[in-house]
Amino acid sequence: MELDYKTRLEEIEKVDGYFRRSPEGIWSYELDSPLDTTLPIEEQCRLIYENARLTHCNDTMARIYGYHNAEEIKGVLLKDIVRPTNKMNMFGINDFIRSGYKIHDSESEEIDLRGKRKYFLSSALGVVEKGHLLRAWGVLKDITAIRAAESRLKRTIALESLLTQLSRYFLSVEPGNTTEAVNHALGELGKFCGADRAFLFLYTHAGLTISNTNEWCADGIEHRIHLLQNLPIETFPKSDYETISNKGHIVYDSLDNVPSTHASLRNLLERRGTRSLVVVGLSSRDEELGFIGFDSVKGQKLWTEEDIYILRLVGDLIVLAFDRQKRESDLNDFYERMNHDLELARLTQRSLVSREFPSSPFYKMDSYFRPFEKVGGDIITYIQHETGVLDILFGDVSGHGISSAMVSGMAVLSFRHHAKAGLSPAEGIQQFVKDLKPMVVEHHIAAVWARFFPLEKKLVYSYAGHPPIVLFRGEEKIELKGMNLPLLIFDSIEYFNESVKLQKNDRIVFYSDGMYEVFNAEGRILDLPGFQDILLQHRDLGNLDEYLDQVVSEVFQFSEGVFGDDMAMLVIDING
Numbered sequence: 185m186e187l188d189y190k191t192r193l194e195e196i197e198k199v200d201g202y203f204r205r206s207p208e209g210i211w212s213y214e215l216d217s218p219l220d221t222t223l224p225i226e227e228q229c230r231l232i233y234e235n236a237r238l239t240h241c242n243d244t245m246a247r248i249y250g251y252h253n254a255e256e257i258k259g260v261l262l263k264d265i266v267r268p269t270n271k272m273n274m275f276g277i278n279d280f281i282r283s284g285y286k287i288h289d290s291e292s293e294e295i296d297l298r299g300k301r302k303y304f305l306s307s308a309l310g311v312v313e314k315g316h317l318l319r320a321w322g323v324l325k326d327i328t329a330i331r332a333a334e335s336r337l338k339r340t341i342a343l344e345s346l347l348t349q350l351s352r353y354f355l356s357v358e359p360g361n362t363t364e365a366v367n368h369a370l371g372e373l374g375k376f377c378g379a380d381r382a383f384l385f386l387y388t389h390a391g392l393t394i395s396n397t398n399e400w401c402a403d404g405i406e407h408r409i410h411l412l413q414n415l416p417i418e419t420f421p422k423s424d425y426e427t428i429s430n431k432g433h434i435v436y437d438s439l440d441n442v443p444s445t446h447a448s449l450r451n452l453l454e455r456r457g458t459r460s461l462v463v464v465g466l467s468s469r470d471e472e473l474g475f476i477g478f479d480s481v482k483g484q485k486l487w488t489e490e491d492i493y494i495l496r497l498v499g500d501l502i503v504l505a506f507d508r509q510k511r512e513s514d515l516n517d518f519y520e521r522m523n524h525d526l527e528l529a530r531l532t533q534r535s536l537v538s539r540e541f542p543s544s545p546f547y548k549m550d551s552y553f554r555p556f557e558k559v560g561g562d563i564i565t566y567i568q569h570e571t572g573v574l575d576i577l578f579g580d581v582s583g584h585g586i587s588s589a590m591v592s593g594m595a596v597l598s599f600r601h602h603a604k605a606g607l608s609p610a611e612g613i614q615q616f617v618k619d620l621k622p623m624v625v626e627h628h629i630a631a632v633w634a635r636f637f638p639l640e641k642k643l644v645y646s647y648a649g650h651p652p653i654v655l656f657r658g659e660e661k662i663e664l665k666g667m668n669l670p671l672l673i674f675d676s677i678e679y680f681n682e683s684v685k686l687q688k689n690d691r692i693v694f695y696s697d698g699m700y701e702v703f704n705a706e707g708r709i710l711d712l713p714g715f716q717d718i719l720l721q722h723r724d725l726g727n728l729d730e731y732l733d734q735v736v737s738e739v740f741q742f743s744e745g746v747f748g749d750d751m752a753m754l755v756i757d758i759n760g
Contacts, residue, residue: 702743
């Protein structure tokens with residue numbers, strides 16, 4: 185009996201330890217009075233919201249809502265923790281009731297103790313006895329960082345789409361209508377950045393004066409362009425000109441930041457009703473042309489690096505438009521580069537997995553893809569050059585769902601841009617880090633970039649944390665060498681090119697880890713050797729559709745139809 189008691193005590197301590205150390209919030213709400221489950225759903229929602237009291241939780245749960253530890257929040261009513269005005273919260277309770285007092289990964293949006301907006305995934309199970317709900321236990325996962333990353337990606341895509349539209353507008357407008365294009369750009373950017381006024385100033389009379397040539401105002405903001413024509417150059421302090429020339433921009437987040445020695449500038453800003461502003465200098469061939477900027481009238485606004493970045497991009501467009509007649513070819517090159525860089529908005533709406541491949545007497549290609557969720561993060565894409573050479577990107581973005589798919593779209597954009605530029609696979613993979621690292625914070629990418637030369641029967645490739653390509657030659661199975669670390673985990677990793685000479689009747693197989701990281705009912709994993717045995721077993725199937733179907737069928741037979749990740753394959757047969 186003493187041994188049983190000690191064993192039970194140790195089990196309780198283990199459970200309690202997990203409860204306290206869990207990275208997810210664990211909670212239990214108990215109703216002050218048992219809830220009759222036959223009441224109308226709306227009435228049940230109201231009673232739960234008003235009478236559910238937090239009786240158990242761990243410190244993680246408390247910190248999620250801005251408290252220091254569990255003791256500070258225990259005993260608090262549900263209505264004092266989450267706001268009833270947030271429809272997502274009320275829908276969550278409604279779903280909990282309609283689903284038989286249980287939910288899994290229900291998303292909610294809440295405000296913590298410090299007023300910060302947070303996003304959660306909740307799973308809960310209610311305890312019902314004799315037709316009455318007594319309490320509910322649940323787990324709360326904070327996904328605020330994920331939603332923030334998705335929001336940043338969506339804003340980046342929206343910005344890129346806007347810049348693409350503006351660049352095309354500038355490109356299509358006649359040189360004589362540059363003013364119209366500038367006004368349109370100022371309006372679109374002012375609205376995107378939340379400015380009250382967007383403006384363009386240009387130096388006039390050989391640099392002796394400066395004039396407000398273009399202006400956009402938000403609704404309710406008065407135009408001031410007519411008051412700002414042919415101003416003496418001394419209107420703006422010399423130190424401000426020097427700051428713009430050296431740093432490229434200047435920011436006044438408040439008129440209080442304007443030095444008392446700059447009386448003329450302060451007077452000008454007060455006449456414009458400006459509370460804060462940011463300006464970016466314009467120059468062409470080392471010649472200062474003027475500046476573009478935003479200001480805020482309704483209240484002070486803290487201008488961000490993104491605002492400055494946007495102004496610089498559009499400033500470059502405006503300068504190029506002004507120089508269009510002299511530098512038409514340079515302008516076209518600029519738009520072409522921008523359009524390549526801004527394909528993301530369209531790519532994210534397309535499939536990231538190629539299913540149709542070129543027809544060739546020298547090879548056959550086919551692929552298989554099955555996402556874990558409705559949207560997957562695996563990548564199978566290619567570019568065929570005029571010479572017939574193919575650049576192939578086969579990759580796997582960590583995670584699942586829309587955020588992984590958005591990162592995949594960004595990777596495809598980078599791949600297509602650098603493949604067209606002629607970079608080698610290793611050089612192209614190196615560029616992925618530079619292109620994606622500033623915006624992707626929650627994911628990493630395992631990929632292989634391959635360049636296939638059909639006439640030479642040659643494959644040049646570079647790995648980035650991806651499982652080895654398998655080459656089948658007769659009865660021989662060859663794992664192509666050259667492993668390396670995944671992308672976006674470390675900043676300074678050098679990637680290398682490897683190559684292999686191919687022969688007629690060779691078969692090359694690319695695959696994601698989702699093909700072999702599957703388990704059967706006994707918990708045994710298929711693993712890489714087991715999967716490669718399946719690939720080898722059906723090597724003699726000449727039809728690629730049949731080959732893929734048979735391989736996938738055996739994988740699913742092993743796992744009894746259960747899989748936990750995106751599954752992707754690409755097969756190339758060498759014919760001539």
